[in-house]
Amino acid sequence: MSTPLRSTYPVPVEDLIPAARTLVDKTGGIPSQNQMMKHFRIGKEKAKAVRLALIEEDAATTATHLHTVPDPADTEPETVAESTGDEMPPAVEEEASPQVTAAVEPGIVAVLPQSEEVPTASPQDAPPVRSWPVLLLALPAFVAVWSGWVGLGTLTGFGVVHPLPGIADGFTINSAITLxxxxxxxxxxxxxxxxxxxVPASARRFAKWSALSALVLGALGQVAYHLLEAAGVTRAPWQITTVVACLPVAVLGMGAALAHLIHARPSEGN
Structure with missing residues (x-):
């Protein structure tokens, strides 16, 4: 056991620190301020200064022994490679996690919880677009188109016919409505x-061009009727009559071809 320092003159704090370290090694901990005063027979302020110096030295020693724990993902492939003697393939870089990290002390990392994402509405969740306005738009167009085709059919020879002669002689129909x-x-x-x-690609191509052609023919038919009607013509020229007479046959052929292409197998549709 170390003997207390005795001197006629006041002992400096620097001279008391080595003796205080010896006392710490023997007691296993930093003595209290009162123990310092009693053991070294010093005043309160000097005992406080010696104890504070010991605490700072102990904190500095502890900080030097702190070290970061290596990530197992970094050391594990090397250990396996050394044991097997084979080279390990390069590790696949994982996508960085959106978690936020904050450094607390050297070698210690705190992981903060990831904030919840606010769900966004997908296009599938949006209400569907209503198609009923098309019916409202089609009503006046139907009246104009119907009257135009029927009038043009009358000018080109279409009219009232008996479709069932000998079966229903009284049944008649105006063939102009077929247009x-x-x-x-x-x-x-x-x-x-x-x-x-x-639908298959071939059916889609055929539908595209035939739809555009039918719309153009319909527009030309309306133009022809209104021009003839405005000019007071009661019988259409033979060129217009020829084209109008072929329309039912052309529509039948295009409709049958499109129906076949829709249900055709891929090998048939290409």
Missing amino acids: PIGVETYAAFALRVWLSGQ
């Missing part, structure tokens, strides 16, 4: 097939 029903219905059907994106 708006055939041409405009096929144009709408082909347009739907073209824009659906659910």
